[in-house]
Amino acid sequence: MSPLKISRREFLQAAGALIITVGVPGAVTTALSQILGSNAGAKPPLLPDQLDSWIAVLPDGSVTAYFGKTDMGQGIDVAIGQIVAEELDVAFEKVTVVLGDTALTCNQGGASGSTGIQLGGVALRNAAAEARRLLIERGAQHLKVPVEQLTVENGVVMVPGYALQKVSYGELIGGQYFQTKLEWNKQYGNPLAVKGKATPKKPSEYKIVGKSLRQAIVADKVYGKLKYVSDMKVEGMLHARVIRPPNAGCGPLAVDESSIKHIPGARVVREKDMIAVVAEREWNAVRAAEALKVTYAPACQPFPPMEKLHAHIRQAKVIGGETPIKKGDVDAALKTAQRVIEAEYEWPLQSHSSMGPACAVADVRADQATLLTGSQKPHYGRNGMAKLIGMAPEKIHASWIPGPGSYGRNDAGDAAMDAALISKLTGRPVRLQYMRHDATAWDPKGPAAVYRARAGLDAQGNVVAYDFFGKGFSRQDVVQTENDPKDSLAGQMTGYAPKGNILFQTPSEKYDFANKRCGWECVAPLLERASPLRTGHFRDPLGAETHFASESFIDELAHATATDPVAFRLKYLNDARHAAVIKAAAEKAGWSARTYPNPNRGKGDIMNGRGFSYTERNGTIVAVVAEVEIDRASGRVWAKRFTVAHDCGLIINPKGLEIVIEGNVVQAASRTLFEEVRFNADQVTSVDWATYPILDIADAPEKIDIVLINRPEIAPSGGGEPSTRTVPAAIANAIFDATGIRLRRVPLTRERMKEALARA
């Protein structure tokens, strides 16, 4: 094997294979030393304050960047590669980005909160800039020319105008470590920050940042070559399936092992309430999971009737809350208002329902362990696994391998812990994959919520008071980091007491109402331990939910005051950047100012309408125009066209960003129109795609127009989630424009639309 020509994926897979067969956590570092060359010397410890933890230059001048986050398919590694190539002045093709491996990368928090570029990219930019500074210094010594006279082109330090006065990065340091320290803020996870003495480039100097470069991994996917975590094979591994109780909250009383004795090699693995079956052949594990007879404690009806979920939330005891936005005296202003407009909105429980059920491979040995996981947070997963199996985290090597899609804390975090526990109990490497029902019914759910909004209007129709409250399940009943067994089903089924965080959301916008109050309250989970309805982070946690309510209500105020919805929003915004995004969306969509309802809504079977929405998320501003068609007979709502204006500051990769926005829009439309977790008193009855329908291509939009507003002078914020929260209200507002009917309860299904049309 030529160490110089190995690709990132080949390397990672070689490293993965090595670690699995050898089972030694240091093996990856050994493999790295082989790649760097025999003169590399001792690698400095993998700490954020070491430049070598971030950047390596290989003998051929190619560069490896080590990124402590992961990519869920949106191509964050491309953007990071662009940033590193830019700062180092090397070709993008020469940079390989290693993602989410505990032996190779520092814990930057994994995929989390759309911070890949916003936070994670800053560390890589600073490290790459420092590496360039040091390489120029070395080049100056080598060429005996002052630093000021040198430039870098394509990884070659040179004296402009003197063709022979040059030396390449590969010649200067290839295969050796920098052995240089960086300033580190002593934090891990998303806030981790490092910097060197170098000043990164100015945006005006960028040549690679800002280009629409492609994801090389797409070709591997398209030719069926990419190995996903579910494709990992380890010598001697067992296939495992978990057995979840049919009725939530009811543990097993007895397991009839003889019920699977006819299945070759199948056996039961159990610790307390956690039951699994294993077999040498995967199909036999699947059959055993179906055949196994378990007696459970009687059903205990932990859940309210599904149709009473929101009534339950309204009445439930409040376990915590905050009112983070308080301006003026809302109560006094409401009392003196000429009119008070009020509305309530409801959002259901939703499932991540990733494309494939989660899979993880774990190999727990006496004094070391390995975890292959598709989870967004392999470093934290390693820590959680360490506690669960009683081993020091340093003895566990966790490696992120692409999984079947992830949009938050889905079932991957549970699969990792289950696999670790089953491997420990069997003493064998274990590949655990969930079945569809394990994934859909038992993943942590996006929280259900109710929102109550009130506004006071004066005699001229000005908003003088704005009062907005959300109440629902916490977005961190399951803490997203996977740092602790208490946040996993394996942990909770083997005795760890659950302890979530109490956290909700208020609207994120800049409406400058004279008196404004926004707050939230959380209610307790429906079932404390090992609940299939526990709630956690689902793409843009509580963003879609909260802004469906807040931006629907803003539209209700525009209607109440007979104001064009765009003009209404602009009237209350004093922020030029926010206003510019709204104007950009309206202009691209050909928005003409008018009040509701649509005078051209259509008199026949099809009614047309348009709706507007605008939000902000951690610095990214998004405005959306939705255009819908509604079939009067069936009630079908087709979100036919979207226009999105998006400002996330400096754009690293425009085409990549557009594709990410498209995914957000389609997924958010799916959540708005189709998605609701169904359950009865004892169990979740959404167990597959038939019982948890999502958007079909028949309902995909005809067109999504995207206006990217590039602001090179503003540091980049995130693009992975912000457009999600803007979509739901845009659709609901378009439905109102088309029909005069305000749907305040998601999902906006054809049944609900038809019923509302019949009542109207």
Add this chain to the structure above:
Amino acid sequence: MKYSLVVDGKSVTVDAEPAMPLLYALRSDLGLNNPKFGCGRAQCGACTVHVDGAPTRSCVTPVSTVAGKKITTLAGLGTPERPHPLQTAYIEEQVPQCGYCINGWMMTAAALLRDTPKPTDAQIRTALAGLKCRCGTHMAIMRAVKRAARTTA
């Protein structure tokens, strides 16, 4: 029981019980990773292969029913050296995000383009109905299928 199949042009034999789905024969016994387990209920398409040219959900197809038949997987559709027009179009349009669903979309679209080389938008939507993509790449899928149709002589 032993079953002989032709998979991506190669004759192979699988020793399995008759009810075992084809998906497990491909993945466990033949080491072909590209068809994926998505639901096991023929609801999503992630396991789709061609059986004698027809897009088929391998997760519910007993291996005994495909003995002697010609199976084509995504890897058999084309290679980087000799790509299928859809594979080229998927790269041009950068379609997949997680990519776990693409066996269904690509194998179904390949059959559509073979039988209907110049499909309308409505024909594409009808042919691909029922397939699932959770990342929401539907817009890019439509663009890619249309691009492939344009580039197929």
